[in-house]
Amino acid sequence: MRILLTGATGFVGRAYLQGVIESGHQIVVLGRTRPRGVNESVVFIQTDLTNYDSVVHASKAITGEFDVLANLAAYVPKKADEDLLVESEKVNVQGLVNLLEAFKGRVGKHIFGSTAEVYDHRLITSPLSINTTTGPLSYYAATKLSGEHIALSYGRKNNVPTIVLRF
Numbered sequence: 001m002r003i004l005l006t007g008a009t010g011f012v013g014r015a016y017l018q019g020v021i022e023s024g025h026q027i028v029v030l031g032r033t034r035p036r037g038v039n040e041s042v043v044f045i046q047t048d049l050t051n052y053d054s055v056v057h058a059s060k061a062i063t064g065e066f067d068v069l070a071n072l073a074a075y076v077p078k079k080a081d082e083d084l085l086v087e088s089e090k091v092n093v094q095g096l097v098n099l100l101e102a103f104k105g106r107v108g109k110h111i112f113g114s115t116a117e118v119y120d121h122r123l124i125t126s127p128l129s130i131n132t133t134t135g136p137l138s139y140y141a142a143t144k145l146s147g148e149h150i151a152l153s154y155g156r157k158n159n160v161p162t163i164v165l166r167f
Helices: 011-023 052-061 085-102 139-158
Strands: 002-006 026-031 043-046 066-071 107-114 162-166
Touching (some): 002 011, 066 085, 107 139, 139 162
């Protein structure tokens, strides 16, 4: 299986990358910095997902198609005062759009990494289900929810099976 991965230096992305390496799949990582501790079998292309030209350049540097796009990149604020609207939108929405457009027609399936923060935790009184109402309380959560809708709409419109994972 050939996998295109973003977000490989984040918490979830590092674990995903390790599992893919151990499974023997071919992997290409796009990101600002090369993940630490990975072997030479991992192809890394330095890319700024928020810059369309950078993503297009990366897409041209990589030949062929991918079985899976695992899009786990995100701007995640560490503290409440780091919940910045512009940064959240640039990475969590525009980065997604840039990626989908630059690799259009070259991805078999799409995994979009989102967050459980799309739920208003103040309203949750029972276990979460597919019918639990969303109510993001931060720019981060709002932009990830927007990304979910974009990813799913893109998938339907372009016949790319898409799954959203809320961590």
